[in-house]
Amino acid sequence: MVREIRRGVTIAFGVLFLLLGVIGGFLPVIQGWIFVLIGLTLLARELPWVRHHLERLKGRFPKQAAHVDRLKQRLTPGHPTTRSANQSSGAAPK
Secondary structure, eight states: OHHHHHHHHHHHHHHHHHHHHHHHHHOSSSOHHHHHHHHHHHHHHHOHHHHHHHHHHHHHOHHHHHHHHHHHHHHSTTSGGGSOHHHHHTOOOO
């Protein structure tokens, strides 16, 4: 039950971000491509056909895919660059 709700919310947010990206393509205020990437990433978690097309894009643009992969690693909890100053300096928490 919770899994289905989470899946529906993820798909809804993915579609919302895709729509914002399309709107951002026409408006100079919003950077549309960022919202498109976020939307596709969210949808790829739940929809196999989106995941397939993203993999094809990674093969076509390997340099950009490497940048995205490095960014994902940096934003992953537990990665050394995402730890707080206390954790990374080795200081004992109070």
